[in-house]
Amino acid sequence: LITRTSITAAITAAALLAAVPANAQFQNRTIRVSNGVSKEHPMGNGLAAMGACTLEKTGGKMKIQPYWDGALGNDLTATQSVRTGSLEMVLTSTAPLTSIIPAFGVFDLPFLFNDEKEADQLLDGKVGAWFSDKLPAVGAVNLSWWENGFRHTTNSRRPITKAEDFSGVKMRVMQNNIFIDTFKELGSNAVPLAFSEIYSALETRTVDGQENPFNNIENMKFYEVQKYLTLTKHAYSPTLVLFSKKVWDGLSPEEQNVLKECAAVGQKEQRKVNREKAEVSLTNLKSQGMQINEIAPEEMARMRDKLRVINDRHAASIGRETLDLVFGELKRIRGN
Template sequence: MKRVSFLFMLILLIGGLFACSNSQSTSTNTTEEKKEESSSEPIVIKFSHVTAPDSPKGKAADLFKQLVEERTKGRVKVEVYPSSQLFDDDKAIQELPRNTVQLIAPSTTKLVSYDPAFQIVDMPFLFTSDKAVYKFWDGEGGQILSKKLEKYNIKVLAMWANGDKHFTNSKRPLKKPADFKGLKFRTQTGKVLDEQFAALGASAVPMGFSEVYVALQQGTVDGQENTFNNIDTQGYAEVQKYLTVSGHGRLDYLLLTNTKFWDSLPEDVRKTLEEVIVEVTEQQRKWSEELNKASYEKLKASGMEVYELTKEDIEEFQKAMQPVYEKFADSIGQDLIELAKKANE
């Protein structure tokens, strides 16, 4: 009987140990499965911008989403929020360092609050072509400006194009600096723009983009400065008689991310994103150029009186703008201005 009891107890003990081992194994497997499930969750990138989906910036954002999701095989999910659905530019710039959003593409001039050097895009008659602008931003000039944002946890990934600015007005053809005297022009907010029009004897009236058409229609301002595409799509030809093809300033975007977020990405994922950004940037710039060319043709056919500044005209304007350069060379940086001029060569 003792032998039978001993064998029975031994069987119970072995059974208990096996059950405990099996329970621990199941628990370990469940934990590992959870870890694996957690690590397989996609990295989410929220991309906020303010333009329509069919704009060059909107199309580029959608192309970025498509290529990233394809090439990372679902490891990265990109959520695109166009037309200020998530934030406007000002709010987006505030939220980016907090990682509320991971990608934004605001107007370059929106970054002046971080450093006055970003006013370089408003310096009149500085860049002579799209190619010169790309050369500046893709080279040393862009590197210098990008470093100015590092301490704010903001990283510049690329410059996306919008285009040259040109003058329109309702009063008279603008061919010489003297033709601007006494006119009022709507502008974005900016000290350089104030001084630009002051040098021409005109007035700058800062105003929101959505208010411009009515202000031109009612004569609150006489003219404005913008890209061909904006002039076209906003219907300014209906309320402006004269267009001067000047290319005197730039309206472009910077593709920005949160530095800590970017550095936290797996190296292979970050490499894929960098490759996609190069590809998308090239396409975005082509779309921008094509759109502006198409809009220019529409404007010429709209009945507007169009005047293209000659090389001699531009030289006269550059002389008139010399006080602007003297006033802002120090705050922007003479080194940056010289790099911009060199990019024109």
């Protein structure tokens, strides 16, 4: 008896086979991916889309297997595993990697991007490619630019509505000199910690505050231990989709192409969901009892002025060429 389901299954299988080029070289592979966040994060949507794509294009042979909550390490330690080839892939912010590639520091300069459109244009264009080209030398291949997104500030001490309110607030920052310097310049006490250590540091009051995109604040339940959320939008964190160069070199060209194409499919989904969910997260944070504070435009202007010194202080470590390239491209994108 031929059922409707079995016909559908047969057609699907035939379609899968037809989608695979006749000469393609595909092996059974499981690509493990390290994530600092938990699986409800939009990174999950991105990886699900990427994984459906790799299965389809390899006739079911290449699987994407995410690991959540820093189970395979934090951004920096998982990246080191990717570099040595003991792990296939990591989704990481650029900021913790400035110790490996100082040029990435440019993305940490306060208020570099105004909106997502600018970030997309810069990262998906020749400047993004220029940064990606630096990675093979340190053992990694960047498949695509996804995003963590615009960062905002939370704390348990007081509402922050101007630069002076940061005074004496102990802030967790990423392990990154530019973030440390930025929050020191604002008068806070900046403490670098890995992402996985934030919740307990906030809970035990080892630190008073931290800064992350809305999605991460909700995803990590920081609202349980933080009262005030200030819309500082002080930086945009790009996410690298890093693949181990050592593993990469052992893949067939067809497998490499599938990974690149499917990382681009994942990018579209990840950015879309990340942006939709950010709004929802902000609403959820409010209903969880967080007090949302805005910074008035004139106070924001003062904060930007105060932080201009960060660009000069870190110009040498970022490098002239990088700064000229990024600011030149932003000027072009902004049409001025």
